[in-house]
Amino acid sequence: xxxxxxxxxxxxxxxxxxxxxxxxxxxxxxxxxxxxxxxxxxxxxxxxxxxxxxxxxxxxxxxxxxxxxxxxxxxxxxxxxxxxxxxxxxxxxxxxxxxxxxxxxxxxxxxxxxxxxxxxxxxxxxxxxxxxxxxxxxxxxxxxxxxxxxxxxxxxxxxxxxxxxxxxxxxxxxxxxxxxxxxxxxxxxxxxxxxxxxxxxxxxxxxxxxxxxxxxxxxxxxxxxxxxxxxxxxxxxxxxxxxxxxxxxxxxxxxxxxxxxxxxxxxxxxxxxxxxxxxxxxxxxxxxxxxxxxxxxxxxxxxxxxxxxxxxxxxxxxxxxxxxxxxxxxxxxxxxxxxxxxxxxxxxxxxxxxxxxxxxxxxxxxxxxxxxxxxxxxxxxxxxxxxxxxxxxxxxxxxxxxxxxxxxxxxxxxxxxxxxxxxxxxxxxxxxxxxxxxxxxxxxxxxxxxxxxxxxxxxxxxxxxxxxxxxxxxxxxxxxxxxxxxxxxxxxxxx
Ligand SMILES: Nc1ncnc2c1ncn2[C@@H]1O[C@H](COP(=O)(O)OP(=O)(O)O)[C@@H](O)[C@H]1O
Ligand SMILES: [Mg+2]
Numbered sequence: 001x002x003x004x005x006x007x008x009x010x011x012x013x014x015x016x017x018x019x020x021x022x023x024x025x026x027x028x029x030x031x032x033x034x035x036x037x038x039x040x041x042x043x044x045x046x047x048x049x050x051x052x053x054x055x056x057x058x059x060x061x062x063x064x065x066x067x068x069x070x071x072x073x074x075x076x077x078x079x080x081x082x083x084x085x086x087x088x089x090x091x092x093x094x095x096x097x098x099x100x101x102x103x104x105x106x107x108x109x110x111x112x113x114x115x116x117x118x119x120x121x122x123x124x125x126x127x128x129x130x131x132x133x134x135x136x137x138x139x140x141x142x143x144x145x146x147x148x149x150x151x152x153x154x155x156x157x158x159x160x161x162x163x164x165x166x167x168x169x170x171x172x173x174x175x176x177x178x179x180x181x182x183x184x185x186x187x188x189x190x191x192x193x194x195x196x197x198x199x200x201x202x203x204x205x206x207x208x209x210x211x212x213x214x215x216x217x218x219x220x221x222x223x224x225x226x227x228x229x230x231x232x233x234x235x236x237x238x239x240x241x242x243x244x245x246x247x248x249x250x251x252x253x254x255x256x257x258x259x260x261x262x263x264x265x266x267x268x269x270x271x272x273x274x275x276x277x278x279x280x281x282x283x284x285x286x287x288x289x290x291x292x293x294x295x296x297x298x299x300x301x302x303x304x305x306x307x308x309x310x311x312x313x314x315x316x317x318x319x320x321x322x323x324x325x326x327x328x329x330x331x332x333x334x335x336x337x338x339x340x341x342x343x344x345x346x347x348x349x350x351x352x353x354x355x356x357x358x359x360x361x362x363x364x365x366x367x368x369x370x371x372x373x374x375x376x377x378x379x380x381x382x383x384x385x386x387x388x389x390x391x392x393x394x395x396x397x398x399x400x401x402x403x404x405x406x407x408x409x410x411x412x413x414x415x416x417x418x419x420x421x422x423x424x425x426x427x428x429x430x431x432x433x434x435x436x437x438x439x440x441x442x443x444x445x446x447x448x449x450x451x452x453x454x455x456x457x458x459x460x461x462x463x464x465x466x467x468x469x470x471x472x473x474x475x476x477x478x479x480x481x482x483x484x485x486x487x488x489x490x491x492x493x494x495x
Contacts, residue, residue: 005194012190017183024175032168039139039164044119047143047155050083054145054153064153069093082138084156088115093153104140104156114144115151123161136162200229208236216244256427260302260443268295298441305445308374309426312452319368319456323480326363326404327352330395333376337384345390348380353398363399364480367457375453378446379408379473385442386471387412404479409472415465423463424451 054061063069067087077083077096084104085094090111092103110120124138140158144151204220211218219240220233275288311317334348341348365372383393387410396407415423419430429444447463454461459477 003198005191005198008194009187009191012194013183013187016186016190020179020182020186024179028168028171028175031171035164035168039159039161040121040141043121043139043141043157043159044143046081046083047119047141047157050077050085050155050157051143051145054085054155061152064093067091080159082158086154086156088151088153090154104158106142106154106156110142111154114142114154117144117146119143124158136160136165201232204229204233204236211240213247216240216247253426256444257302257306260427261299264295264298264302268292268299271295302443302445305443305449308449309445309452312449312456317371317456319371321366321368323364324367324369324372326365326406326477326479327397329367329369329373330376330397330406333373333380334395336373336377337380340381341384341393344384344387346384346387347392348395349392350395351397353396363397363404365404365457365477366480367477371453372457375450378450379475382446383408383410383412383471383473386410386414399479400476402479402481403476406475406477407472409470411470414467414469414471415463416467420463420465423447 054064064085064087072092073094074097075083075094077098079098081096082099082104083094083096084092084099084106086092086106090106090108095103105124110122113120120142122140122142124140137160138158139161140156143155143157145153145155207218207220219237222233222237223230271288271291275285280288308317330350334350338348380393380395387393391411393411394407394409396409398405398407415430419428422428423430424447425444426448427444428448429442451461454475454477457477459475462474463471464474465471
């Protein structure tokens with residue numbers, strides 16, 4: 001009973017069995033009633049016929065009516081039926097030869113009922129002598145004959161119900177054996193059909209079980225017909241695709257993260273080992289330690305980025321949303337990167353393009369200040385890192401309707417078109433050999449994190465780039481309207 005197959009079969013058998021039994025019962029009941037009615041109709045037809053015969057014999061009729069016949073006459077009405085003709089006081093006048101020495105019983109109640117213009121039917125269960133009822137019962141009709149509304153005599157016709165009983169018995173037997181056999185056949189058929197229907201599901205279960213970490217590329221077979229099973233298989237296959245992708249990404253991520261951490265650690269280890277080989281001057285140690293600090297900073301950076309990444313992905317990064325001025329945020333990011341920029345004698349220009357005519361200072365966004373700041377620092381860091389020494393970077397702010405558009409435009413090395421679709425991927429760095437130079441170190445996580453942060457602020461980020469002539473990063477963020485700001489401001493005034 002644990003399988004759906006068994007449940008369906010059982011349900012099917014119960015429903016079908018119930019219906020078939022009800023049908024068989026109704027059939028038997030109607031057939032039995034109809035047969036009994038026909039049997040009675042035949043009896044009264046025979047009685048009517050005998051009354052007709054007597055009417056044809058005027059002398060006999062008169063003799064019956066006048067009670068002249070003292071000793072019952074015998075007549076041959078055939079062997080199957082028993083006939084009696086009685087005077088209205090219940091005296092037997094004629095009886096069939098088939099009755100031999102026996103009489104059909106007439107009770108005063110039957111006589112009274114018959115004389116009040118009723119045909120009376122009786123079933124005799126036990127009759128003293130056995131030859132009338134070998135088996136089955138004796139069905140008797142008492143038929144009154146009237147002349148001008150006056151009762152003249154009674155005709156009784158009786159017949160054995162053996163044939164009727166036998167035919168009913170046969171039908172009963174047929175149904176009692178046939179119905180259970182049909183139900184059994186239906187159960188077997190139902191089980192077979194259910195098995196056929198669930199076989200594909202069993203196959204799916206077996207294949208799905210065999211899909212493990214080692215065999216992630218296994219897929220369920222899909223038929224060309226678009227039935228339920230095929231659709232289930234396709235849906236599961238699509239799910240397996242996504243799982244496989246996620247799994248591979250996970251594997252890749254671990255490999256990349258280890259690799260990124262291994263490089264600075266190897267350098268650090270090498271430097272320290274070399275330093276330990278021979279005694280050194282204090283200056284040498286200071287230099288070595290400074291270099292070690294650089295590597296450790298790099299490692300810390302990567303670990304920080306990995307942590308942010310992990311929190312972003314697991315949705316654990318809590319954003320502390322506040323209304324903040326976007327121009328202040330940009331200027332903050334610029335000042336935090338200015339030291340690095342001036343190292344490379346790069347100038348960062350901040351511009352405001354006012355589209356709406358509103359004063360630019362008034363552009364507010366709802367944001368987690370630190371998180372959004374780190375995203376901008378990342379982008380500015382890229383712009384500086386991939387610019388040529390002495391060039392200029394433009395940071396452009398433009399307020400649109402309900403949004404604010406920010407652009408970081410550099411005239412640096414640009415990004416080859418084949419790398420452009422991947423730069424937001426984790427650990428992706430265009431042209432590894434070029435990026436591996438000391439000045440362009442990085443983990444390849446910056447843009448990935450920046451995009452996640454901006455998207456969690458309901459913003460968008462796009463990159464346009466031309467190799468050799470520069471890169472433009474465009475960010476749009478939803479701006480707060482004056483209405484959004486109304487309440488906190490009033491509060492400010494009151495306090
Ligand atoms: N302003 C830019 N100019 C040229 N290339 C860029 C710029 N910003 C990003 N890139 C490319 O995109 C890659 C991914 O950037 P990012 O995720 O910040 O990694 P990282 O800065 O650590 O290399 C960089 O390695 C670089 O090849
Ligand atoms: Mg970067």
